[in-house]
Amino acid sequence: MEFGLKKRARHEVKVEVASLETKYPHNVMLYHYPPTEDVHIDEFEELALERLRLLRVLDRASTRNLRVLSDEWKEIVSADLTREGLRSYLRLCSTGGSAKHEADIQTRRRDYLSHFILRLAYCRSEDLARWFVAREMELFRYKFAALSSFEVKQFLEANGFEIHPLTEAQKDEVKDGLYESTVGQSVAKIELLDFYKVPFTQVLDLVRGRRCFLKAGYAYVNTHDLVSLVGTKQQDEIEQGLQAAKTMVEDVEADERISRTLKALHNSYTGRDYTVCRDAAVPIESLDQLSKTSMPLCMRMCHEHIRANHHIKHSGRMQYGLFLKGIGVALEDSLRFWREEFTKKMDADKFTRSYEYNIYHNYGKKGSMVNYTPYSCAKIIKDVAGPGDCHGCPYKNMDQGSLKTKLSSYGLSASAIDEVMFFVSRGHYQIGCGKYFQLTHNSPVEPSINHPNNYFEESQIAMGNRQKRANGSAPPKARIRPDIKGHGDRSMLMGDDDDELWRIAETQERIMQSQKDISEAFNDDLDLTQIDY
């Protein structure tokens, strides 16, 4: 952290800002030249996460087996984008063109930068790279599809494609061929379309799909299909970029400011944080009811398991306990809940000895004092459970037969079960879970579930018990806080971060005070200061 570089650093930034428009002239750009500007550390992370969310939206759409760019696909993507608070990207993808609006230009910049940032994260393994390229290509096609013929021309020019639309005369020569080869377009429309003549080797997929007119080694490609040509180029570009990024990984690793973000990015959870529930208190007495109505299958099974066996294994306890914390069960209640159940099978002493610590621990009150985060779907799905375990994602862990029985015992109709199973059998557990939600809540839309607490929340909202939050997953800034009800010490549970900070500060202060000389204390405990890395 050098403070000496003050002037230079700021100076450069300003220069960059001035030339933004020339730098990002077009919505659709081949990501060829790496960005050269400086970004703020916060912005860097923000960009990375934003892009990740964007790509994940596309990923979700593609897991639904929708054809890319079909109307349905577009619909889902745009709905998702809106919900994720990525409207600017939606605009980027749907309006096309080269608008000069400041906001658009900013978005282009974000798009450009974030793509390159993600390259650094996704070059690390072949799997990641494959996923990244696929999503990026979807995004590219999405963007490209929105371009008008003029803009396509512009784009081609700007990016040095040496191809030009056929002149009318040229077009006339091959008119018949074009008519026959262009599917699903009326003759009139074909007249209006621009066609490009390219060596057939550049559009092999069109040739393979018999989707263009081929003559004398040249393919005649219309504007819409041009994406296949440009896309290949784009794909090469990205793939090469990833290769190049791979060589940079070491440098990136050395930069502790960003290495951690980038390393964990691909499997980070981008949804809301449920570590501390701020919304409502859930009395443990209502858990039975809630488990039937509002809990996702994984949690419902845990709950039933506890009620039936009065015991649950550690992983299950972690999963369910943290979930309960996330939905708003206070520490005291939680202790009471577990104690009541467990002491049916063991004496209270044993419970105190073996389990209490753990619950305190989860609430960040003992041990390392880390307030544990409730498990997200990704984590639960990853968490494989064996026989006798009840944690993990039931959609994944249970074999189809028993899952079906389970679902039908929960009152799903056969057809509904089939609907759910359709996704489950393809390994899309979260969608299956969403489907289940939709079916059980009779909700018109199928929410995308990525966190059990998210499921719970959605369910509560759908049932009218809670209000919908303002736009999704961005860290909530101003949130409406319902009246405090319920019992127990809510300080941790409900407390504001700020209040908690005060509490920490005061405890620290007390410790400090108790030692006579503060500076000495610091020197003595040098190793107490945080060791980072």
Add this chain to the structure above:
Amino acid sequence: MSESPSEPRAKRQRVDKNGRFAAMERLRQLKGTKNKCKVEDQVDDVYDVVDEREYAKRAQEKYGDDWIEEDGTGYAEDLRDFFEDEDEYSDGEEDRKDSKKKKGVAPNSKKRPRENEKPVTGKASIKNLFSNAVPKKMDVKTSVKDDDILADILGEIKEEPAATSEKAEKVIAPAKISVTSRKFDAAAAKEYMNSFLNNIKVQEQERKKAEASSDNEMLERILKPKAAVPNTKVAFFSSPTIKKEPMPEKTPAKKATEDPFSDNEMDFSCLDDDENQFDVEKTQQTEKVSQTKTAAEKTSQSKVAEKSAPKKETTGSPKESESEDISRLLNNWESICQMDDDFEKSVLTTEQDSTISSDQQLRFWYWEAYEDPVKMPGEVFLFGRTADGKSVCLRVQNINRVLYLLPRQFLLDPISKEPTKQKVTVADIYKEFDSEVANQLKLEFFRSRKVTKSFAHHAIGIEVPQSCDYLEVHYDGKKPLPNLSADKKYNSIAHIFGATTNALERFLLDRKIKGPCWLQVTGFKVSPTPMSWCNTEVTLTEPKNVELVQDKGKPAPPPPLTLLSLNVRTSMNPKTSRNEICMISMLTHNRFHIDRPAPQPAFNRHMCALTRPAVVSWPLDLNFEMAKYKSTTVHKHDSERALLSWFLAQYQKIDADLIVTFDSMDCQLNVITDQIVALKIPQWSRMGRLRLSQSFGKRLLEHFVGRMVCDVKRSAEECIRARSYDLQTLCKQVLKLKESERMEVNADDLLEMYEKGESITKLISLTMQDNSYLLRLMCELNIMPLALQITNICGNTMTRTLQGGRSERNEFLLLHAFHEKNYIVPDKKPVSKRSGAGDTDATLSGADATMQTKKKAAYAGGLVLEPMRGLYEKYVLLMDFNSLYPSIIQEYNICFTTVQQPVDADELPTLPDSKTEPGILPLQLKRLVESRKEVKKLMAAPDLSPELQMQYHIRQMALKLTANSMYGCLGFAHSRFFAQHLAALVTHKGREILTNTQQLVQKMNYDVVYGDTDSLMINTNITDYDQVYKIGHNIKQSVNKLYKQLELDIDGVFGCLLLLKKKKYAAIKLSKDSKGNLRREQEHKGLDIVRRDWSQLAVMVGKAVLDEVLSEKPLEEKLDAVHAQLEKIKTQIAEGVVPLPLFVITKQLTRTPQEYANSASLPHVQVALRMNRERNRRYKKGDMVDYVICLDGTTNAAMQRAYHLDELKTSEDKKLQLDTNYYLGHQIHPVVTRMVEVLEGTDASRIAECLGMDPTKFRQNAQRTQRENTEQSEGESLLKTTLQLYRLCEPFRFQCVTCKTEQLMASAYRPGPSNSHIAVLQQCAKSECQTAPIQYLASVRNQLQLSMRQYVQRFYKNWLVCDHPDCNFNTRTHSLRKKSHRPLCQKCRSGSLLRQYTERDLYNQLCYLRFMFDLGKQTLQQKPTLTPELEQAYQLLYETVDQQLQSSSYVIISLSKLFARSLAQMSLQPSVAQPQIEAIPSALADVV
């Protein structure tokens, strides 16, 4: 204590029952004559030769059915054997009784039920028998009485008989060794340790108590008599009386019984008390015999003699004169072998002439080959033995040099040396060779012809066509090499191959001699003047006359060889500062069958010679003691020179084929040769088999020309995996000896031992014993048979195999293969001037080192998958590829002949077409693999004799070893077949295969939790053993169908796996026995607890914790148990119940203590220095230093408070006290934490809490690991709440100007009562104070500035902290030595330094400050409304921080810098795109 009591008996071969009585008789007659220690008597064969079964039968008859007693120790039977022979020396008796008196107690004698059967009267008869020889006969009785008393006492103590016998033994253990009282402690510690692991159960504690009491009692008893003897000086043995006693006895037993080595001779205690029994039995027997069989004895004896050695000359030998020596009885079994010797000799003398004069054929088994390329070029010596046991030296002369001249494509212009247009013809080459080379070399004669050869090795710097015509030239091997230097350019010859090939290699390749085998020689001459020390020596001028004996059917087995095992004790002569030899122990066997299971013991003669170290003089009682000492023939010499002369004479007489030593290169042989050369002992070359006059200097092995040298240590390094390879460890691991059964004698002890006669004899015994151990190790490890097999497979020489030169083995294997396939073999690199078999290993080990460093950089090795840390309680499947690399070579047909070397060294070569003919390397491997399969098939045959079984097993082992090491020679830079591209290709394929397999397994929906090079650990997530196997088979099938050769197989199932790090895990391996029961077995890899540099305590607790973690319990119970364990140990340490030795930390001095530069931070060095200074110890390089960390009243760092245990014990008024906190915090805590921190539900601070330490101290650490964990795990959010972000930051503090109260600020609004909030700037923290902070805003701002500067300063102070949990060293000194990017900790040298206050900390802190004033970021729901002034004030302060923040370059990430490389590449790109170089194929156009 041997595990299987009956086993050694099974190996017994020759036993005599009768002769001994005769001997006894003679002994009695001799009594009184002064008895020399030198006993080389020659006695008639006094033994019956009985076979195994016969013996058992007889034994059975003799002792009744219960003669093998189940005292759990298994020595009953052997002890019996001891004293069968014991009676052979009566003098020993005296000593024994003597000591018995002193000792008084023989604690565990009553363990043996049969003893009770013996009437005590028997003892009396002993007395009678020996009355004239033994002065203190009454002692026997007293001692026996003592025994009885003790037996009673013990009888009372023991409650469960089974347990007690064991217990009693344990109890005695300390006493029997008791080298120092320390050792006793050690035993107690061990006891404690064992009990610790069990005594969680309360009931066991009782038992322990009982044990302890018996322990004390025992000790008391042992010590009391000692005190009673005034003479006994308590020097350094706490109980010397006991000590000295067993020694003399043990070795006789060893010698006499032939098989005690499989049991623990070191177990003095048993010997102690058993000898009483011996007496009883002995006398009974002797009595009986002497009464009844005296007459018969003579006849039987002579009969035996006739049988075994009809031609023996019974007179004439000088030893015969001593035949009357009393102690020949003692050694009567030796006389057998001696007789054999004579027998052989006589045979030799009679037959020698006939063999040689017959001039037709000489058949012998060739063992060793040697050439001296400098002095005797073109000659090779072969050494071996004939079937009738004569040693043979065959001198083969006239081995021609063979050159292969590669023609140039175009003739060079003779002057300009530029290629002309003229093609080269064979005639051209011939002409040039004739005129240029032959002239230059002054060849009178050479032969040449045109041959077509192939060439496949690409790394010689010139283009060689795959196959072309060469001119093959033979000329006299005595002539020098042609000029090969690079500046010599021949006009027509492109390259000369084969010039540097030495004669031995040419000979072996040409004659296709692959390792030791029967050779048949014709047309030889007997050398007139002997060149060698062998019995037979012949010279052969025509190499072709050496032929392999082609046997039809089964090949004849090798003849027995003669082995000599050496163990030498040295002491440093301070004057000359040389190591001088003071004791040599020799064990020999003259009919050792390499192809059969080794006899027990593996020697049939033994002797020992000693002299005194330069610094001591002989003790007065030496002669007396020596006279008593009967365990072996001892030869006393007054000088080292005399000793060595004697040694050489013996050595020559033995004429060993095989020398066995331990650590020969660095220690034993080195010293011997050095001293022999230094002292100019005449005819030193007798060490080898060639008569040489000049010394070789440092080339150690060349001193032993013609003899194989087996270094047990080195071979063990190759054969097994051990923690270390010193004799102690190996004995423990391989021979299953207890630590107490062997005693290491260091230099100090040695000198001390020389001070007293009895300890000298003890030293002799120890030396002999070590010697026998190493011989046993050699047999146990099957070193020789394995080496023989490997040598036969590879075709190199035995010595080289024994020296472990793997690359050379493979080299020879390939040389043979290439030679057979008509390939030109690559030349040796001129760098490593090897001279064939006599090569020193020094170059090799040096090469090894360089290889390692080079290899690292050269190409990537195996792939280690990132482990998914954690505890797996479901079954984990362990699968691995059977010999991955050899299979890859076969699978992809990777060979010199098939894979082209890429132009760019970093590039991977392309794989050969699948249609390509398999290359030589894959073929060789295939051969090896298939023969192994064949052998295994043979092994599966149902009724296989164990002998054959063993042979097959060794053969398949050898095949496996060779196949697996094949890959190594590709990557070994000094190998002749070094081909880095191939090695890189192989490992690349290996990585690829592992990744593919991993993916495939993942696709099958199983988790791969870890993988290393060729193995995968797969979490099956079920707990059904058979099911897991089914899964394994599924995976196996689906993987294996992808490959032809590669084979994934199930290696095992882990019931529980604790995966900590790469190469660090512990697991419970499950296996099913025949009954279908699951067996659980712990397996560790790389854990702290297997490392030595932790205290025993930490290791013990670590083991206990690990046992808990791996036990079959739910996780919470495990954690419970772990926590309980820790709490228990905490209280125990606090109470001081834990025995001291457990606290000892042991470290080895890797150099002389004075040589350490930074001794201040190395506790063991400090201790060594202090002990040397103050307590007259002599710690030196290589010694292990024990220390404990104590509180000494100073505030020094723990590492500077290390003391020796003795210092602690003798410290006055408790000035030194054990630093228990250190042990809790720095020994137990880190060891345990590292193991359990991956478990959910506990962490470092919880562990600390259990250990009674301040948990907050570890909170940071725990949080860090926690964070790392979450970052690694999936599905965590990267977005942090303010709490998560700022919880570790410090709040802002400022002082109120009026009331001077410190104001705390954690966020913009201070929480007030009843959920209200108030802006901090609006009101003073002290409610009475009326001044609002906003009123002194300037001051607040100032204070803010100051505190920010303070943080910045703190950052720039750059305090570093060591990340090693038990070091935590704080420093500001930045070291340039790096450990994975970070500076290495200068103090502990194992951790790396981290910034205490990192950039991120500072950044977070500043962000936090900024956040406090950022009203928009406050997450309060109901914000109090603020006046504009207040808002402005906040804004002002916000900007103050922001300014500071923005002026840092930390907050700016320069993308241009990040992508700089990419940008640079882009600018280069157009020029980069160039076609690949296509030079090679065109250059390979055929020549001629």
